[in-house]
Amino acid sequence: MGFARRLTSLAVFLMGALALVVDSGYSIGPALLLLASVSLLWRRPALNLQAEDKWVLAALAGYSLLFIIQLFLERADSSAFERPSRFMFAVPVLLFVLAYPPKLSWLWSGLIIGSFFTGCWAIWQKLVLGVERATGYTYVIQFGNISMLFGLFCLAGLGWAVMQPNAKRWVLLLLLGAVFGALGSLLSGSRGGWIGLPFVFLVLYRAYGNLLSAKLRLGIIAGLLALVALVYFVPQTGVQARVQHAFNDIELYVSGENKATSLGARFEMWQGALILIAEKPFTGWGWNGYRQGMQELVDNGKVIPFVVNNHAHNEYLDNFARRGILGLLSLLALYLVPLRLFARHLTEPNLELRALATAGAILPVAFMDFGLSQVFFGHNSGVMVYAFWLVVLWSTLRAYEQRLPTLAQP
Incomplete structure (x- = not known):
């Protein structure tokens, strides 16, 4: 070898x-x-x-x-x-x-x-x-x-x-x-x-x-x-405690009692991303525009403030919202x-x-x-x-x- x-x-x-x-x-x-891959410039092996x-x-x-x-x-x-x-x-x-x-x-x-x-x-x-x-x-x-x-x-x-x-x-x-x-x-x-x-x-x-x-x-x-x-x-x-917390988070979110739990915050981020996607499905909001779009949703009372400084906690929604349909397709191809x-x-x-x-x-x-x-x-x-x-x-x-x-x- x-x-x-x-x-x-x-x-x-x-x-x-x-x-x-x-x-x-x-x-x-x-x-x-x-x-090591830099050596390919002079080694030039047959890669086929x-x-x-x-x-x-x-x-x-x-x-x-x-x-x-x-x-x-x-x-x-x-x-x-x-x-x-x-x-x-x-x-x-x-x-x-x-x-x-x-x-x-x-x-x-x-x-x-x-x-x-x-x-x-x-x-x-x-x-x-x-x-x-x-x-x-x-x-x-x-x-x-x-x-x-x-x-x-x-x-x-x-x-x-x-x-x-x-x-x-x-x-x-x-x-x-x-x-x-x-x-x-x-x-x-x-x-x-x-x-x-x-x-x-x-x-x-x-x-x-x-x-x-x-x-x-x-x-x-x-x-x-x-x-x-x-x-x-x-x-x-x-x-066991983590599983029970998940069910509790869902119950609190559905009842509206607390939307800022671990899962509740994710639901809010997903909801916000879906709204942004619906508004700009082809071009997306961009790297910086995503945060601005989320801030507008917070100002309008559609999502909780926590979502502004966070990504969507979902790879697909985050790519779609920021980069549009081409971003999502490139992710799926990957x-x-x-x-x-x-x-x-x-x-x-x-x-x-x-x-x-x-x-x-x-x-x-x-x-x-x-x-x-x-x-x-x-x-x-x-x-x-x-x-x-x-x-x-x-x-x-x-x-x-x-x-x-x-x-x-x-």
């Missing part, structure tokens, strides 16, 4: 291992890959780009360029360009990883370690330090949802694990990573990420369902239900194009490739769920995790698909 592949392997390992347990840890691996690769590149570049152009025309502050530009930075990384893919053991090991230590940190914060909601160096919702995502990635990696010489050990470690990733989410109390789990499990079932006996399927379902029940009924986890392409590989005969495709399909499905109750791309952690895990999983899948016998060598 040459130096370039060792560097890619290290960077991808760090993307999983450090994402949530080090301040801005989710940026360390991508930064290494972005710096196919139509599918170009579709992924187009989804990333299209979202980024459209966003940047809209901000430029609006004369937005320079800080507003930071997050959309990072989707463009993922483009050279895709090309670099396609040429020099990581060792798969490094990729899955990073996810196992990252999930394990994130879960342990959440347990320590919640049960020892007594914090209300476990969090890390990023906002609590990002912490919980990304922890869950990495745990789900570990489940996706089981197909790779069963093909390894030490299969039982790898399977056990990946299952451990999945459990601790789920615990990190549950102890954070980030409820939005739980809603989409049935759709994620459909992806897992599509990939691996035909390999499991009926008895084993029932055992897995029973185990998951037992884990959820245990976490729910143990008061110290705080999960989700659906990769999902479609990864889904084509969910029945790959080679389970190592199927594992990568399964993780790749889980990524947009999970983020589509996260976006229902949070503007995930309004945070650096959301942008870095989605954009760079997308290109790493896709280019690694494509590289191994093309050159599996060669890449499998030490």
Whole structure:
């Protein structure tokens, strides 16, 4: 294995291992890959780009360029360009990883370690330090949802694990990573990420369902239900309280008694965004105009004042209201194009490739769920995790698909 592949392997390992347990840890691996991709200017490897690769590149570049152009025309502050530009930075990384893919053991090991230590940190914060909601160096919702995502990635990696010489050990470690990733989410109390789990499990079932006996399927379902029940009924986890708070928030909102609760404020932000969308569906209100539009709604008594200095807490509504129909379509392409392409590989005969495709399909499905109750791309952690895990999983899948016998060598 040459130096370039060792560097890619290290960077991808760090993307999983450090994402949530080090301040801005989710940026360390991508930064290494972005710096390494500069070498493509003189290395000039044969990339053999196919139509599918170009579709992924187009989804990333299209979202980024459209966003940047809209901000430029609006004369937005320079800080507003930071997050959309990072989707463009993922483009050279895709090309670099396609040429020099990581060792798969490094990729899955990073996810196992990252999930394990994130879960342990959440347990320590919640049960020892007594914090209300476990969090890390990023906002609590990002912490919980990304922890869950990495745990789900570990489940996706089981197909790779069963093909390894030490299969039982790898399977056990990946299952451990999945459990601790789920615990990190549950102890954070980030409820939005739980809603989409049935759709994620459909992806897992599509990939691996035909390999499991009926008895084993029932055992897995029973185990998951037992884990959820245990976490729910143990008061110290705080999960039961978070669920009860949700019902209380809805009751208070519907009765009009209090609209400023956690869920009530979200309902107000969604309502405000829908009103703004109806007024400017094609052009949107712009980065700064969105706040002005919300202020007018507050002045007219249509929404509570809390919504003015906040995004819509919904990725779809926020993009639609700020950037119009083109903004919404570019967001949907960013989700659906990769999902479609990864889904084509969910029945790959080679389970190592199927594992990568399964993780790749889980990524947009999970983020589509996260976006229902949070503007995930309004945070650096959301942008870095989605954009760079997308290109790493896709280019690694494509590289191994093309050159599996060669890449499998030490």
